[in-house]
Amino acid sequence: MPPIRTAHVVLWVTYALLVAVHVSSLLTGSEMLQRITQPMFAPLLIAVVLTALPRRTRTSALLVLGLVFAWAGDSLAGLAANAMQLIAVLSFLCALVCYSAALVPLWNRTRDTMRIALAIPYGGVVIGLFVACADGAGSMLPAVAAYAVALATMAFLSAGGNGLTWTGGTLFLLSSSMLAMDWFLPGASISYSGVWVMVSYTVGHALLIAGMLQSMPARRWTACRPGAALVIVEN
Numbered sequence: 351m352p353p354i355r356t357a358h359v360v361l362w363v364t365y366a367l368l369v370a371v372h373v374s375s376l377l378t379g380s381e382m383l384q385r386i387t388q389p390m391f392a393p394l395l396i397a398v399v400l401t402a403l404p405r406r407t408r409t410s411a412l413l414v415l416g417l418v419f420a421w422a423g424d425s426l427a428g429l430a431a432n433a434m435q436l437i438a439v440l441s442f443l444c445a446l447v448c449y450s451a452a453l454v455p456l457w458n459r460t461r462d463t464m465r466i467a468l469a470i471p472y473g474g475v476v477i478g479l480f481v482a483c484a485d486g487a488g489s490m491l492p493a494v495a496a497y498a499v500a501l502a503t504m505a506f507l508s509a510g511g512n513g514l515t516w517t518g519g520t521l522f523l524l525s526s527s528m529l530a531m532d533w534f535l536p537g538a539s540i541s542y543s544g545v546w547v548m549v550s551y552t553v554g555h556a557l558l559i560a561g562m563l564q565s566m567p568a569r570r571w572t573a574c575r576p577g578a579a580l581v582i583v584e585n
Contacts, residue, residue, distance in 0.1 A: 355571035358401040362556075365394045369552045376545045391552060392421035395559050402563050404570045409452050413562055416448030420555070435533065439493045442526075446500040449558065450507050456565050457510035469509035469516075472523060476502040479527050486534030494530070501526050514561030521554025 351359075368387055375383035396417045403410045423441035426434045480498045487494045501523060508519025528540060528547045540546065 352571040354401055355569070358398065358571070361394055361398045361401060365391070365398070365556060368394065369549075372552070373545060373549060376548060377542075388548075389421060389425045391424055391555065392417045395555065396421075398559060399563065402569055403566060404568050404572070407566075409455070409562065409566065412448045412452035413559065416445040416452070417559075419445035419448065436490050436493055439490065439497055443493070443497045443500050446497070446504045450500065450504045452562060453504065453507035453511055453515065456512075456515070456562070457507045466506075466510050469506045472505045472509075473502050475523070475527065479530055483530050483534035494534070497526075508558060508561075512561050512564060514557045514564055516561075518554045518556070518558030518561055521550045522558060525551035525554055 368390055372384060372387040372391075375381075375387065396414055399410055399413050399417070419441045423438045423445065426438040426441065476498045480495060483494065484491060505519040505523040508515040508522075510516075525547050528543055528550070531540065532543050532547065
């Protein structure tokens with residue numbers, strides 16, 4: 351196995367282990383460990399993208415930029431201050447815009463009618479959740495409304511990609527919905543909601559990135575093989 355591919359696999363394994371450690375910290379109530387591990391998710395996924403793709407393309411640039419915004423959101427999401435929550439929402443909003451832009455070419459090439467039909471209820475879920483959370487959002491209402499639109503758009507576009515992006519987008523939608531309930535609907539209690547939010551978020555994020563990588567035509571380890579011919583189609 352080429353060294354670059356070995357590094358890529360190791361990064362995925364490290365990500366899985368980090369998620370397991372973070373979930374364990376949620377179950378045990380270790381806040382220090384939670385604060386250390388959560389900001390490490392996005393950098394690991396950035397390294398996954400960079401070790402997989404042979405050169406910078408529109409898609410890889412959008413994925414990396416989206417992950418940078420996700421890192422900012424992960425770093426601020428655990429802080430209680432309203433200002434920090436607003437910045438976290440705006441950071442995740444920017445991440446969703448980047449992911450949606452990356453998904454558009456894939457959706458145009460491989461959209462599946464059945465998956466698109468199944469994705470239509472996403473809009474209903476997001477609208478219903480927004481209406482329920484509107485009173486609790488207060489001054490953050492405009493940002494929450496923009497986030498809801500971006501979330502529904504990303505989930506819809508992910509459904510028209512491949513199985514991995516579809517599942518990842520759905521889990522991302524589920525995670526954001528539960529987080530919104532935690533933040534803006536205190537009475538809507540879900541047992542172990544923090545655990546379910548992070549499990550669906552981390553797995554969904556990984557599947558979304560993996561699905562986008564699967565859609566790319568070449569890998570760095572393919573380019574490194576002696577005598578291999580490399581043809582790159584810009585995405």
